[in-house]
Amino acid sequence: MAAALLGVLALLSLLLGLPQQAAAHASLLEASPAAGARLEAAPAEVKLVFNERVEGAVGALEVLDGSSDPVTAERAKLSEDGLALTLPLPELDQGVYTVSYRIVSEDGHPIGGSYVFVIGDPPAARDASTFDVHAQLGHANHAEGGLTTASLIQYAARFLYYAALMLAAGAALWPLLYRQGWSRIADPLRGRLERMPQQALVLVALLYVFVETQLLMEGQPTSEWIRLFTATSVGQSYLALLLLAFVGLALPAGRGALRFVWALLLLATEAWSGHAAAAAPRWAALALDYVHLVFAALWAGGLMLLLFLWSAERKEAGRFAARFSRMAWISIVALTLSGIGLTLLYMTKPEYLLLTPWGILLLVKTGLVVLVAGVGFFLRSRMKRSGFPSGALLKADGALMALILVIVGVFTYISPLPANEPVGWHKMGSEMHVSIRITPNVPGDNEFAVRIWMHQSLGDPKSVKLRLQSEDKPELGAIEIPLEKFEDDEISTFEGYTKTAYRASGTYLPFAGRWTAEVRVMDKNDDERVERLGFRNY
Template sequence: MRLFGRPQRPSAHQLRLSARPQRLITRPQRLITRPQRLIASLLLAFIALLPLLLAAPGQVSAHAALKEAYPAAGARLESPPAEAKVSFNEKLEASIGVLEVLDGNSAKVTNNKAVLSEDGLTLTLELPSLKAGAYTVNYKVISEDGHPVNGSHVFVIGEPPPAKDASTYNIHTQLGHEGHSDDALTTATLLLYAVRFLYYVALMLAAGCALWPLLYRSRWEGISQLLRERFAKLPAQALVLVSLLYVFVESTQIMVGQSSEEWLPLFTSTSVGQSYVALLLLAFAGLSLPVGRNSLRAVWGLLLLATETWNGHAAASSPRWATLSLDFVHLVGAALWAGGLMLLIALWYGERKEAGRFAESFSRAAWISIVVLSLSGILLTLLYMTKLEYLLITPWGILLLVKAGLVILVTVIGFLLRRRMKRSGFPSGILLKADGALMALILVIVGVFTYISPLPANEPVSWHKMGSEMHVSLRITPNVPGSNEFITRIWMFKSLGNPESVKLRLVPIDKPEVGAIEIPLEKFQDDEISTFDGYTKTAYRTTGTYLPFAGLWRAEIRVVDEKGVEREVQTSFRNY
């Protein structure tokens, strides 16, 4: 062995081993900084305290929850409350909070602001004197921990008026007859509309021809005796014939499916039947009126129009005094225009010179009639319809819009007639014929839309959804703003057991600012046969005023099974 001399060359394995520590030495070292140590310490402390926090939930701030409300949900009060209150189990943010009460049209009953109590737990809203009806208490608050809480519930004062929908104007419903529908366009319905058109033509001409001799009395004697007699007698005679046909067809249609014993009560115990009797008596009385007694004939014409107001939409609407008064004014304006136009056309063909003189008087009266028709028609529409949007979704509203367009055309023709009169002193025959044709079209529309409802029809909700683990059905009858029956049926797969709880909520979709309304369901023994193999059925129902106003609604049904698993289904529906 050589101790001294030339050194041995290292092997390749020795070179690899010597290279490793050199690479570690050249790599920069990672040092833990002070902020990192602080964050790590806090994290470890939180992990250590987490079991204690979970074990003592009473020491952790919970979200605010409604503790008490006045009026309470579902309360029925004999007298209106002076205020509305909602109390919570935790303090509320003083600067943020909404408490409002809505009426049956979903409008706020007051613009007063809710006041927060000194302890920060109760919101109080002072209320005006409220009428009988269904009201919604809606609240939206923020608890001091920043959690939003909102909801709504319904209470009732006295006996709410019945819901105003298509049935309000259905004569069968008013008389207590069920199972009749006026929507089908059958031969009988077309015949009814045709007879109603003839009736309104005869009524407008008879009343208008009775009113114009008094209005045009300064020159009435200048018209030939023959024309005056025809102007008085022919409309009255036509009214008798058409009234007999009208009463026969209408009463027959009303009494379809009714026993013969109910015919007499129809004419003696109902306002509709009594108006038929009054119409026939007045129609026959018109045959005996002297031609020269203009004042008496004018009173007769006004009585005819007053009788008609008691057999239509005005008599079924509220406030009744307003609708009846406006309808009477509307009919008077229409009669003056129709009777005056008939007289003008008759004079234009028979006594052209007198036609020029009468045209000036008729022109002024026609403008007044159009203004009266327009204003009274607008006011009646506002009283008939709960929402103006129904104009576009109901046949009544569409016909009314068409009628309004025809009235605009009548206005244009009236302007052209007046300009022609100023130039030549005589009306234009073409314009007179056009005016008469427009009058006929308007009366056709009147004959139809005075019989159909201005409001859409409500249909009961009957919804069912199938699922692999659960089937659900919901029935709401009759689905009107106000009192309804709610029935929910649940079919659970047998392995899941019976529902532990079932909740139904109604959410107003078109009023997102209003909270959901909870429907208290009660289990009942359902005798309706509806089974599915492998499923068990449970049924729940309640009856009450939980649909306070019309609109688009979403029904949410939440079902919790015996294992605590929650399932939710939804459906939407509308009422008017």
């Protein structure tokens, strides 16, 4: 027995004396494209090389685009020596791409991670700032939270403007579309229907431009006012609006074709200055917005004419109602389709409908349009029975139109996208304080800063790591951010603690969504402390 024990001890001593490799696992040695690479041309493939053989039948290697969607459905191919994985890529456009790998080494150890590379010079991420008029002039947004007297005046001016715009354009479009019936209307009434909307538009356009420019240029020097009207699409659209408003006032009576062209130009000016001018692709947004405005003017202007005729020339109102009813249904269909198209262009994710005032107002507007369709159905049924529209239903339709214009006057000037805000977070602890800053916190390029305050008994950190993990796609590996130590001039000291600061800049947030920032701090005793922060961007 003694001899056997001595033999076992000798064997153990021999084994312990041999070089140990049990702690070593497969790891990524080389990546092409490399992490953080900025390429002028799209790569033909992604290739990962490991220090040990990996399994080719399990795991995954994929590349995601800026919307976090895979760019190819192909599987990666394993090299003959089992050390490299290669994934062929289709022709990629410029943008931000994420490489994510989850594989298993031959010894059964899982390996995972993610990194980002960039092709070309992709455009900045779209959030609420995309639709900020102040950005064209390089001003900070002057908007204040909550309802103020200035904001109430602004919304009132916008409502009056949209009402005047729709009614003036619609009143100018209908005489050509209802040419035969238009000549039957008595001259005095026809003259009022041609003049009054144009007169109202001139007055309201002056008020609207005055209010908008006062708020937009608050506190700015005279030189900036000149630049507003000469160097920005917003200012130029104001000038075009005022010019067309006065031209409409000067148009001779009875020139239906001329007034028709004037109305189309007026609506084109409005389309050029709205959200569509900031959306992408711009041509599609402008075309859809223009269609939306034209059919909205036909509906609003036609309803105004019908109300006037119903109160002044009841028989002609019956004839016009039949023509207007058909156009109203066409308008509702066109407004619905163009509205859906614009929403898809403005919003990068459907969930934003419930995260922004713009989305909530759009849903309310949609409900009102459904009510308009219901009222229109009963109006049409009444006309089939009696030949005349119902006065009560006409007034209800007019009230719904006014409510829709109120909403349009508000939500046309607020962003359809949520606003991104910088991440600023600080946590106190008995042995360590930590802060994280991410600015501006958008998909794409950002500045990252991590500050650590260690208790003096622990000294400076041996290592500090910052990782980003997608909460929306937890299957993706964490993105490691290469921090560099720097001398921090910011005064933020705590008695009994020593501060160290680290930073990085680059494209490490590849797509919008919910994220977790993880800070891992190793002290001199090799004890690791981990802090996590959840945040999101749009």
